Amino acid sequence: MAVLEDNIMMQLAENAVKASLKKGAQEAEAYVYEGQATNIGIELGQISKTNRIIDRGLGIRVIVNKTIGFAYTNITDDPQAVEKVAEKALSAARASKPDNDWRGLPQEKLYPKTKRTFDQKIVDLTSEDIVKIASTMLDAAGEVDKRVFPVEGGVGGGYISGAIANSSGISGFDKGTIIECSVATLGKENHLVTPVCFEFNASREYNLDPEWVGREAAKLAASAIKTRSVETTSAKVIFTQFALQELLGYTLTNAIKADNVQRGQSPFKDKIGEKVASENLTIYDDGLFESGLRTSIFDGEGVPHQKTPVIEKGVLRNFLYDNYSAKKDSKESTGNASRAGYLSTPSIDTTNFHVIPGNKTSDEMLREVDDGLIVYFLQGAHSSNPVSGEFSVVATPAWKIEKGEITHCSRGVMLAGNVFELLKNVNVVGCNERQMGSLIAPWIMVENVRIVGK
Amino acid sequence: MKDLLTKINNLATQKYGAHYAEARAQKLNKTMLTLKEERVEAAKQGIENGVAIRVLVNGAWGFASVGSFDIAILAAAVSDACKMAKTASVRLKKPIKLAATNAIEDKVVSKPKKNPADVQMEEKLKTALTINENALRFDSRIKSCSIDYYDLNGKSFFINSEGSSIEQDKLCVWARITASAMEDGAFTFSREEIGSTAGYELFDNQLPEILGEKVAKRAIQQLSAIPPKGGKFPVVLGPNVVGVFVHEAFGHLAEADLALSGGVLASNLGRKIGSDLVTFYDDGTIEGTFGAFKYDDEGVPSQKTLLIKNGVVSGLMHNRETAHKFEVDPTGNARAEDFRVEPIIRMRCTYMAPRDQTFEELIKDVKTGYFFKSFRGGQANLDGTFQVGIQEGYEIHNGEIGVPVRNASISGNALETLHKVDAVGKDFMLDPGRCGKGQIAFICDGGPHIRVSEVVVGGSA
Numbered sequence: 001m002a003v004l005e006d007n008i009m010m011q012l013a014e015n016a017v018k019a020s021l022k023k024g025a026q027e028a029e030a031y032v033y034e035g036q037a038t039n040i041g042i043e044l045g046q047i048s049k050t051n052r053i054i055d056r057g058l059g060i061r062v063i064v065n066k067t068i069g070f071a072y073t074n075i076t077d078d079p080q081a082v083e084k085v086a087e088k089a090l091s092a093a094r095a096s097k098p099d100n101d102w103r104g105l106p107q108e109k110l111y112p113k114t115k116r117t118f119d120q121k122i123v124d125l126t127s128e129d130i131v132k133i134a135s136t137m138l139d140a141a142g143e144v145d146k147r148v149f150p151v152e153g154g155v156g157g158g159y160i161s162g163a164i165a166n167s168s169g170i171s172g173f174d175k176g177t178i179i180e181c182s183v184a185t186l187g188k189e190n191h192l193v194t195p196v197c198f199e200f201n202a203s204r205e206y207n208l209d210p211e212w213v214g215r216e217a218a219k220l221a222a223s224a225i226k227t228r229s230v231e232t233t234s235a236k237v238i239f240t241q242f243a244l245q246e247l248l249g250y251t252l253t254n255a256i257k258a259d260n261v262q263r264g265q266s267p268f269k270d271k272i273g274e275k276v277a278s279e280n281l282t283i284y285d286d287g288l289f290e291s292g293l294r295t296s297i298f299d300g301e302g303v304p305h306q307k308t309p310v311i312e313k314g315v316l317r318n319f320l321y322d323n324y325s326a327k328k329d330s331k332e333s334t335g336n337a338s339r340a341g342y343l344s345t346p347s348i349d350t351t352n353f354h355v356i357p358g359n360k361t362s363d364e365m366l367r368e369v370d371d372g373l374i375v376y377f378l379q380g381a382h383s384s385n386p387v388s389g390e391f392s393v394v395a396t397p398a399w400k401i402e403k404g405e406i407t408h409c410s411r412g413v414m415l416a417g418n419v420f421e422l423l424k425n426v427n428v429v430g431c432n433e434r435q436m437g438s439l440i441a442p443w444i445m446v447e448n449v450r451i452v453g454k
Numbered sequence: 455m456k457d458l459l460t461k462i463n464n465l466a467t468q469k470y471g472a473h474y475a476e477a478r479a480q481k482l483n484k485t486m487l488t489l490k491e492e493r494v495e496a497a498k499q500g501i502e503n504g505v506a507i508r509v510l511v512n513g514a515w516g517f518a519s520v521g522s523f524d525i526a527i528l529a530a531a532v533s534d535a536c537k538m539a540k541t542a543s544v545r546l547k548k549p550i551k552l553a554a555t556n557a558i559e560d561k562v563v564s565k566p567k568k569n570p571a572d573v574q575m576e577e578k579l580k581t582a583l584t585i586n587e588n589a590l591r592f593d594s595r596i597k598s599c600s601i602d603y604y605d606l607n608g609k610s611f612f613i614n615s616e617g618s619s620i621e622q623d624k625l626c627v628w629a630r631i632t633a634s635a636m637e638d639g640a641f642t643f644s645r646e647e648i649g650s651t652a653g654y655e656l657f658d659n660q661l662p663e664i665l666g667e668k669v670a671k672r673a674i675q676q677l678s679a680i681p682p683k684g685g686k687f688p689v690v691l692g693p694n695v696v697g698v699f700v701h702e703a704f705g706h707l708a709e710a711d712l713a714l715s716g717g718v719l720a721s722n723l724g725r726k727i728g729s730d731l732v733t734f735y736d737d738g739t740i741e742g743t744f745g746a747f748k749y750d751d752e753g754v755p756s757q758k759t760l761l762i763k764n765g766v767v768s769g770l771m772h773n774r775e776t777a778h779k780f781e782v783d784p785t786g787n788a789r790a791e792d793f794r795v796e797p798i799i800r801m802r803c804t805y806m807a808p809r810d811q812t813f814e815e816l817i818k819d820v821k822t823g824y825f826f827k828s829f830r831g832g833q834a835n836l837d838g839t840f841q842v843g844i845q846e847g848y849e850i851h852n853g854e855i856g857v858p859v860r861n862a863s864i865s866g867n868a869l870e871t872l873h874k875v876d877a878v879g880k881d882f883m884l885d886p887g888r889c890g891k892g893q894i895a896f897i898c899d900g901g902p903h904i905r906v907s908e909v910v911v912g913g914s915a
Contacts, residue, residue: 038538040538041515043715046546047514048514048515050514050516052534053794054518068497069497070496070497070498071499071500072500075501077524081501084501088501092497095574095575096579099493131541151716188716196716263490265597265598343500379835380831380832382833383831383833385861392843392912393841394841396837411839412867414912416684452912
């Protein structure tokens with residue numbers, strides 16, 4: 001099915017705003033979303049599944065006497081359905097309770113430009129192209145080691161577009177593409193199975209390296225077959241991006257969201273300008289990062305994306321705001337209202353959470369460790385205490401580093417501590433940056449991490 | 455609807471060379487509320503209509519989803535699905551085949567005492583606000599309370615090319631309450647989930663006042679809790695923790711797709727992997743529970759599936775594809791979150807069967823150990839490694855419950871741990887939850903209180 005043109009999407013959004021105002025809304029906002037994706041799935045080492053998903057819809061937020069109502073539908077080709085959604089949003093608002101902190105929808109602002117977020121080649125992908133990428137990846141994964149098997153994975157290309165309009169003059173459209181391939185591998189010897197190892201590539205443009213993905217995933221699994229235990233101790237640990245994403249995603253990310261700060265749910269309350277992390281650490285939230293996986297012109301409320309300093313040389317600089325939380329603090333939104341397509345109201349989230357790289361290569365980082373661990377995959381980070389930052393996770397698995405070299409893999413190793421303390425102990429930041437969902441980061445090395453051996 | 459879906463299936467089988475085709479149309483109505491403290495962030499209502507089409511061409515799956523009932527759009531989608539499947543099948547070494555099932559014609563009507571669709575938004579908000587107020591006023595140290603409420607009301611039509619035609623009502627009510635407390639720099643939080651496929655009468659059994667208090671009380675109690683000592687200890691686990699252990703540490707390994715993907719259970723079928731006291735079921739037939747339904751999304755009747763009997767692996771959870779591979783009957787575990795996604799193997803209500811011990815008997819012989827009552831989160835890997843975070847736990851000293859501990863977790867290998875189950879209680883409780891496996895499924899899990907002779911307890915100490 002052909003994608004909806006920008007003027008058609010804009011018109012839908014603007015009509016929905018008009019219809020809502022006509023029916024009695026004092027303010028109204030409409031978000032129109034379209035996503036088209038083609039994926040193939042790998043199961044048991046073979047390409048056996050394909051899918052094509054087309055999802056379009058419209059979400060309307062209305063305000064009546066400071067009460068907020070929201071309704072959505074995925075029926076967009078029927079003008080009556082649009083009217084009905086506006087009515088549903090209004091009835092939801094009328095049933096609700098006024099919010100005295102409501103200070104209006106955001107106003108119109110000039111939109112910035114983004115770079116390399118759309119590639120027509122991805123929109124035009126055929127299933128043959130995708131099968132070819134998957135085959136290359138699978139072949140590469142199968143050639144590394146006889147004991148390693150690619151078990152599952154996939155390749156997918158997608159087109160996403162969004163149009164937003166509100167009664168304060170906002171009107172915007174943006175579109176983008178994304179393509180990814182991933183494979184999970186297992187090593188098997190006798191009755192022993194390794195934990196699942198994983199690699200992927202994701203990009204806004206058509207430039208994947210499926211061969212690298214397959215090979216690296218297989219190499220990881222191969223190196224996880226032979227294991228030895230490690231001692232309970234405190235030591236240097238190198239966290240790769242996979243591990244960082246887990247650890248930070250349930251703690252630091254929550255701590256810098258303005259709504260959590262306002263609700264007393266952040267240890268960073270009243271700490272702007274204070275040192276909260278090692279001076280080696282600088283983090284920006286950058287919704288305009290060139291070719292970033294979360295890059296787009298505006299956020300879920302139509303506020304321009306921007307680059308916001310979060311931590312500079314260890315000092316806390318800013319929280320992330322949406323329109324509501326910003327107005328509550330008499331500040332400007334940082335463009336961090338995020339939206340799950342047309343299905344939800346906006347909520348605060350990171351865009352591209354960019355840990356600024358240092359100058360050490362991965363080899364140089366390893367050489368700095370006399371006795372420590374390197375951790376790829378973690379399990380249990382989601383049960384971290386999001387406010388205090390306390391965590392206790394299992395590395396699945398961890399690799400031991402001795403005298404600058406990775407010597408062996410170890411299973412069942414637990415890491416415990418406090419994420420916010422850990423941030424203060426970051427002593428090396430690598431230069432091997434990569435994107436992983438919302439996170440853009442290099443490896444980081446942390447001193448004095450509590451390791452519970454088995 | 456039946457005619458429309460039959461036409462689409464016929465296109466697949468007669469025009470595009472599919473050996474099998476199914477079409478699943480859904481009309482869904484949802485209500486959602488988000489409350490943060492006394493603030494109603496948004497009252498939300500949604501309508502979703504769409505069709506999922508799945509075809510088998512030359513042994514490969516093709517799937518298409520569109521948010522429309524328009525015949526021209528559906529015809530294009532089925533053509534896409536068949537073409538893609540054909541392309542993918544080129545490299546297929548082992549074509550997919552489906553276990554045979556009976557064609558079923560049925561109409562399943564839900565009979566809620568209170569249909570959430572008939573409950574006014576005002577009433578739903580009142581319930582949520584009552585929970586909230588009772589949590590917030592429980593103690594001045596309670597700093598926050600969020601509530602997420604969700605209900606679903608709709609219909610699902612399933613038609614396949616083998617003569618099945620099933621119309622099922624979809625109904626569920628769910629809420630999650632989270633509260634946090636603070637004192638002297640200590641932050642604690644507590645979570646409770648409730649859910650039912652019966653109806654809004656859920657709140658007649660789970661009174662909003664009591665729910666609010668329960669969540670708040672736990673957060674407050676944690677303030678005075680101490681970190682656990684790390685190391686190996688005997689533990690007594692409450693039904694809530696047993697449930698998440700059964701689900702995360704074992705249940706996922708017993709999903710036949712994951713077992714085939716190299717999980718440790720495939721090679722352990724028929725083998726003893728736990729103590730004699732260990733019997734697990736996955737049961738989709740307990741009416742009203744979260745995760746109960748009559749037919750799965752491949753049109754297979756739901757059932758009570760035995761997974762482990764007295765420590766011996768007795769069965770796995772199957773869809774039609776894996777059932778064919780294992781040469782068994784499908785178990786009715788193929789579930790799809792909605793029309794946007796394909797059905798995959800999911801748990802329903804997964805639990806450990808009770809035995810004969812009282813709680814006192816379970817703890818009386820524990821010299822130094824822990825009682826873990828309620829979980830915060832759990833995760834597992836295909837090799838059997840699991841981790842379960844604990845949100846409510848206590849020390850046990852000389853057979854008696856001692857002071858509360860916070861931020862504890864247990865971890866280990868599922869198969870090693872099942873051998874160490876040395877006493878199982880006679881009580882029984884189920885808790886609703888949501889499970890993520892690329893898509894969300896509503897599930898239940900639980901069991902009795904049990905004792906495990908030794909498990910790794912982690913904490914920040």
